[in-house]
Amino acid sequence: MSSGSEAISGARRVDGPAAAHAAAGAEAHITVRNLTMAYGDYVVMRGLNFTVRRGEIFIIMGGSGCGKTTLLRHLLGLEQPAAGEIFYDGENFTRADADERQRILRRFGVAYQNGALWSSMTLGENVGLPLAQFTDLNPEEIREVAALKLALVGLKGFEDYYPSEISGGMQKRAGVARAIALDPEMLLFDEPSAGLDPVTSRLLDDLILELRANLGTTVVIVSHELASIFAIGDNSVFLDGESHTMSATGNPKELLANCTDPRVHRFLTRGGKSPA
Amino acid sequence: MRAADGAVTVQLGGVWQLHRGIGAKAAAVERDLAGSGKPTRVGFDTKGLGPWDSALVTFLAEIEEFCDARGIEVDRAGLPEGARRLLELAAAAPPLRISAAPQARPPLLARLGAAVMRLAGTCGSALEFIGAIVIALWRLASGRARYRKVDVLTLTQACGANALTIVALISFLVGVILAFMGAVQLEQFGASIYVADLVAIGITREMGAMMTAVIMAGRTGAAFAAQLGTMKVRQEIEALETMGISPIEFLVVPRMIALVLMMPLLCLYADFIGVFGGATIGVGMLHLSLTTYLKESAKAIYPSGVLGGLFKSLVYGILIAIAGCYQGMKCGNSASAVGESTTAAVVDGIILVVVACGLFALVFHVIGI
Numbered sequence A: 001m002s003s004g005s006e007a008i009s010g011a012r013r014v015d016g017p018a019a020a021h022a023a024a025g026a027e028a029h030i031t032v033r034n035l036t037m038a039y040g041d042y043v044v045m046r047g048l049n050f051t052v053r054r055g056e057i058f059i060i061m062g063g064s065g066c067g068k069t070t071l072l073r074h075l076l077g078l079e080q081p082a083a084g085e086i087f088y089d090g091e092n093f094t095r096a097d098a099d100e101r102q103r104i105l106r107r108f109g110v111a112y113q114n115g116a117l118w119s120s121m122t123l124g125e126n127v128g129l130p131l132a133q134f135t136d137l138n139p140e141e142i143r144e145v146a147a148l149k150l151a152l153v154g155l156k157g158f159e160d161y162y163p164s165e166i167s168g169g170m171q172k173r174a175g176v177a178r179a180i181a182l183d184p185e186m187l188l189f190d191e192p193s194a195g196l197d198p199v200t201s202r203l204l205d206d207l208i209l210e211l212r213a214n215l216g217t218t219v220v221i222v223s224h225e226l227a228s229i230f231a232i233g234d235n236s237v238f239l240d241g242e243s244h245t246m247s248a249t250g251n252p253k254e255l256l257a258n259c260t261d262p263r264v265h266r267f268l269t270r271g272g273k274s275p276a
Numbered sequence B: 001m002r003a004a005d006g007a008v009t010v011q012l013g014g015v016w017q018l019h020r021g022i023g024a025k026a027a028a029v030e031r032d033l034a035g036s037g038k039p040t041r042v043g044f045d046t047k048g049l050g051p052w053d054s055a056l057v058t059f060l061a062e063i064e065e066f067c068d069a070r071g072i073e074v075d076r077a078g079l080p081e082g083a084r085r086l087l088e089l090a091a092a093a094p095p096l097r098i099s100a101a102p103q104a105r106p107p108l109l110a111r112l113g114a115a116v117m118r119l120a121g122t123c124g125s126a127l128e129f130i131g132a133i134v135i136a137l138w139r140l141a142s143g144r145a146r147y148r149k150v151d152v153l154t155l156t157q158a159c160g161a162n163a164l165t166i167v168a169l170i171s172f173l174v175g176v177i178l179a180f181m182g183a184v185q186l187e188q189f190g191a192s193i194y195v196a197d198l199v200a201i202g203i204t205r206e207m208g209a210m211m212t213a214v215i216m217a218g219r220t221g222a223a224f225a226a227q228l229g230t231m232k233v234r235q236e237i238e239a240l241e242t243m244g245i246s247p248i249e250f251l252v253v254p255r256m257i258a259l260v261l262m263m264p265l266l267c268l269y270a271d272f273i274g275v276f277g278g279a280t281i282g283v284g285m286l287h288l289s290l291t292t293y294l295k296e297s298a299k300a301i302y303p304s305g306v307l308g309g310l311f312k313s314l315v316y317g318i319l320i321a322i323a324g325c326y327q328g329m330k331c332g333n334s335a336s337a338v339g340e341s342t343t344a345a346v347v348d349g350i351i352l353v354v355v356a357c358g359l360f361a362l363v364f365h366v367i368g369i
Helices: A004-008 A017-023 A068-075 A098-105 A123-134 A139-152 A168-179 A198-215 A226-232 A252-258 A262-268 B025-035 B054-070 B081-092 B108-141 B149-159 B161-187 B194-233 B236-242 B247-284 B290-300 B303-329 B335-367
Strands: A012-014 A028-039 A042-053 A057-062 A083-088 A108-111 A186-190 A218-222 A235-240 A245-250 B002-004 B007-016 B041-052
Touching (some): A042 A235, A042 A245, A057 A068, A068 A186, A108 B236, A198 A218, A245 A262, A252 A262, B041 B054, B149 B247, B194 B236, B194 B303, B247 B290, B303 B335
Parallel strands (some): A186 A218
Antiparallel strands (some): B002 B007
16 A cells, blocks of 8 residues: 555554564455545544455444444445545445445445344344355255354354343344354454443453454454453554544554554543643 | 622522422522622522432522623532532533524525425435335346245235234224115115115225225334334344345335235225125114125125225235335334334325325226226
């Protein structure tokens, strides 16, 4: 990305040894270039430029209501950018036609904030639906794969439960099982640990690390849970709700150590004083 | 409450708790402050103060606001520590930046224009929705649509078999009412036997299809809107979209198929029950024998009338399914939005059915059915 460094313009790039390590031998998987997001005349964010490398765990962070989820919706094509483009593996997603888009989207797995499981189907059917629609597996095989995916998220034996019969944390994990049903190249999480107790939230972090390590999945996480941001984030972008643009990008731990932007620092230290 | 050298001390005593009510205490004090010449400073004396809660803080905040507006200094020193902290906290919260300035009511023409634009927008999005359904049906016909057959079956059961009781009840009563009204008039001419004709033709041509449609709009149209609306709120529809499954194919088309298949069957069922309802009046009130009544009914019923009724019910089914699914799919993101969508689905469904009924009457008259 030769144009990357000048396009970042103003945002502080903090690249330390850890980020360099993650980058080693990994090509750009998701590239966001000059993205502006707006609802009508109201600009949510402008001038977003960042690259997510293959196999990386990338965190989209920022305060409540700053546009994190909006960015995720743009990445999924649920909203059309006001300006700028999004590339997956070098393919222009923003300018793609409907069929092209569907083909690209099929490489995604999305885990929603509250699971968003289909409430009229059992957990087994929820995980099995993408398999039934997009693979040639027979019903017996689909049941087996669905049971395996549920077991991976710690829901072994829950195939025949309906989403309303299990707890919120379990729904969230079942949502992850559905997201990984087709072994996607990219996993997107919307606030994975929101509303979970610290232990369950930690288990989910471990699960994300396992998936990345064993399937090589690129993971994009919208989060404001500091513990999990520091525990699993390789790279991140900080969206600043006040200036309506990104104010920093880099490894979260190094941002904490090196970033001088007071708002980023305040966020990463739970409102602690800026060193500057 | 006493005044000395331009300073006013407000004496607070007794119990200040919300469940006792706040009353107009602040207003009374404000009246006093405004009346007693302009004080320079307001202080508080709380020696006699009993238990207190937000009632006291609310009162104090009102006084402070009043004093601020008039440049009177407020001395919080005499207040209990907790009340002082709460007042500071309330004052510290930054005012919201999204200014909710009261908007001036736009002139009549502007409002009219905006309403027309909204209407045009609604028509546009409804047309778009119908277009999407047509495309999805085409994909279904060419075997490329993504949906679950089991969904079609359960929906068919929900809007077919499960509606039998209510359809039977309503159409029986409609048959009874038609027969009763006819009987009162026709008996005067000694033509009671024609009650059978009246009921048979009325039910098979119009009322069977109409009443079934009204029931289904209230029952199934509402259910469609509520189901899809809730799925929208819970992001279930988004989950389908991002997975590359069209919600129109997966959710709307099965519902349309189920309702459109079931409507003519329910209508035929309603026709039978309605005629039977009329027969109870014929036998019970007009003392006709059941066979005479049914024979007369059979003579009156003509194929094109019955088929016309069934065809109408099919069209009503399409309209109700579209109204219900459209409202569900464009539902907003809250519980109250689901309620609004459901209401709109029923209202739209019934309006569409009645308008269609009128158009059918005209067209059938012109082509002579």
